[in-house]
Amino acid sequence: MKDKLKIGIEGIRGIKSLNLELNLKPGIYAITGKNASGKSTLIASLASIFYRKILLTYFQNSPSNAKIEYELEGNKMLASKNSEQKKWDFNGDLMLNGFYEGSIIHGNRFRDTNYSALYEAARVQKHHLTPAENFIKDNLGVILQDNGNHYENLYRLKAKEAFSLFKFRGSPYFVENSDDGHLISQFSLSTGENLLISLLHSIHFQLIKKPQRDHYIVLLDEIELALHPQALVRLVKFLGQISRERNIAIYFSTHSVDLIRQISPHNIYYLHKHIDKTVEVINPCYPSYATKNISLFDGYDLLVLVEDNLARKLIEWMQRKHDLDASKLIHVIPSGGWENTLTLHSEIIDSEILGYSKSVISILDGDVETLFKTNYLDKGKCKNINVSFLPIPSLEKFLLEKLVKNVDHKFFRHFGDSFFKKKSLENIINDYVKKQNNKNDGKALFADLVSSATSVNRPEEEFVSMVCNYIIETEDHSKLADRIKRALN
Numbered sequence: 382m383k384d385k386l387k388i389g390i391e392g393i394r395g396i397k398s399l400n401l402e403l404n405l406k407p408g409i410y411a412i413t414g415k416n417a418s419g420k421s422t423l424i425a426s427l428a429s430i431f432y433r434k435i436l437l438t439y440f441q442n443s444p445s446n447a448k449i450e451y452e453l454e455g456n457k458m459l460a461s462k463n464s465e466q467k468k469w470d471f472n473g474d475l476m477l478n479g480f481y482e483g484s485i486i487h488g489n490r491f492r493d494t495n496y497s498a499l500y501e502a503a504r505v506q507k508h509h510l511t512p513a514e515n516f517i518k519d520n521l522g523v524i525l526q527d528n529g530n531h532y533e534n535l536y537r538l539k540a541k542e543a544f545s546l547f548k549f550r551g552s553p554y555f556v557e558n559s560d561d562g563h564l565i566s567q568f569s570l571s572t573g574e575n576l577l578i579s580l581l582h583s584i585h586f587q588l589i590k591k592p593q594r595d596h597y598i599v600l601l602d603e604i605e606l607a608l609h610p611q612a613l614v615r616l617v618k619f620l621g622q623i624s625r626e627r628n629i630a631i632y633f634s635t636h637s638v639d640l641i642r643q644i645s646p647h648n649i650y651y652l653h654k655h656i657d658k659t660v661e662v663i664n665p666c667y668p669s670y671a672t673k674n675i676s677l678f679d680g681y682d683l684l685v686l687v688e689d690n691l692a693r694k695l696i697e698w699m700q701r702k703h704d705l706d707a708s709k710l711i712h713v714i715p716s717g718g719w720e721n722t723l724t725l726h727s728e729i730i731d732s733e734i735l736g737y738s739k740s741v742i743s744i745l746d747g748d749v750e751t752l753f754k755t756n757y758l759d760k761g762k763c764k765n766i767n768v769s770f771l772p773i774p775s776l777e778k779f780l781l782e783k784l785v786k787n788v789d790h791k792f793f794r795h796f797g798d799s800f801f802k803k804k805s806l807e808n809i810i811n812d813y814v815k816k817q818n819n820k821n822d823g824k825a826l827f828a829d830l831v832s833s834a835t836s837v838n839r840p841e842e843e844f845v846s847m848v849c850n851y852i853i854e855t856e857d858h859s860k861l862a863d864r865i866k867r868a869l870n
Contacts (some may be wrong), residue, residue, distance in 0.1 A: 777823030
């Protein structure tokens with residue numbers, strides 16, 4: 382499929398099997414999961430398409446049955462471990478351009494970081510340096526300090542002299558102290574400054590200064606190292622802009638809750654390594670679901686406010702019917718009456734109590750839809766909150782309508798046969814009518830039905846649950862299910 386890269390990994394770094402399909406359309410994508418779930422292995426396996434040396438270093442101790450399969454637009458390639466020659470063989474060909482910034486052990490960000498580098502950096506003088514590119518200075522300042530001028534005194538060691546005089550494999554950067562002219566090497570800056578300078582350097586020389594190419598992917602492992610939350614947010618914004626301008630896909634592995642919350646659920650790949658060492662890939666995946674196993678509990682992806690417990694049961698059955706809570710965390714809260722529900726919803730929105738990237742929707746009983754429009758929407762109230770309605774007036778009124786007011790023969794017979802064995806539904810209804818109850822809310826009828834159903838050792842919870850299930854199976858609630866799905870996007 383166009384713009385889709387398939388990859389299958391077997392027998393590498395404790396992974397029995399991992400198979401997934403990655404999107405190559407422009408955008409930023411997060412690969413997340415618990416430690417040892419396969420994030421770095423996946424990133425390195427992808428990088429081996431255009432950086433094959435990584436297989437000899439990162440996967441050099443893989444068993445003889447280890448292999449990686451790739452497929453892009455019908456073109457296939459296989460990387461397999463040659464046990465006799467202790468190397469990796471490639472069969473087939475597949476065109477994919479990109480660059481890779483690896484983890485602490487592997488990757489260009491750390492290749493000059495050692496004690497000898499610190500010694501050599503101390504010998505560097507101002508005449509060995511050239512001003513850093515504006516792209517790097519400006520973005521370093523914006524991302525770390527929210528100030529594009531913060532690193533005006535950033536310089537880079539001239540490439541010609543970096544190796545010949547100091548034996549550096551790269552060209553490290555230096556900051557000149559504005560007070561005394563003292564040079565501070567990249568290696569002596571904070572870890573976040575050091576790593577971000579290297580990342581910006583790679584982006585500048587691999588992307589900005591080179592012409593655009595089709596099917597280009599950027600792979601960043603452990604992107605959040607030593608960056609504070611606000612810097613991470615600005616880094617994601619920066620990467621998103623680069624992705625759009627250069628028409629590239631940017632993938633990074635991360636544990637950062639702050640970072641994951643910046644990414645669309647459709648661009649989050651959650652890796653779950655099972656006990657048998659197979660890795661399940663969950664995509665799309667919503668932020669709270671993705672982070673529930675890698676951080677302290679931080680709430681739900683979606684909060685649903687309803688009027689009462691009966692409405693909650695209906696919504697919970699709808700979740701199961703439409704698989705609404707797949708790869709996301711949803712919580713349903715009864716709030717006590719439709720106007721109380723709206724008040725609570727407004728307070729949640731105004732106070733921002735849910736925090737970033739969380740959603741909330743109120744689902745009211747269907748019989749108040751007209752009242753809501755007249756008393757609230759037409760008066761300019763509650764326009765900033767997400768409100769929807771059940772496909773029935775309420776569970777009690779639904780049963781009153783179907784069993785007494787406008788009898789649905791099919792429903793009456795099926796409902797009676799399903800729930801009432803000792804005392805027939807006909808007798809229950811007749812007794813209810815004899816009471817000459819003039820209330821139209823259906824609560825008295827519902828109480829009678831519950832009492833009769835539970836008198837034959839059937840718990841009320843089971844009865845209510847079965848009634849809700851029946852309603853979900855017989856009534857059209859597809860529009861409401863779509864509203865709940867949209868509330869998450």
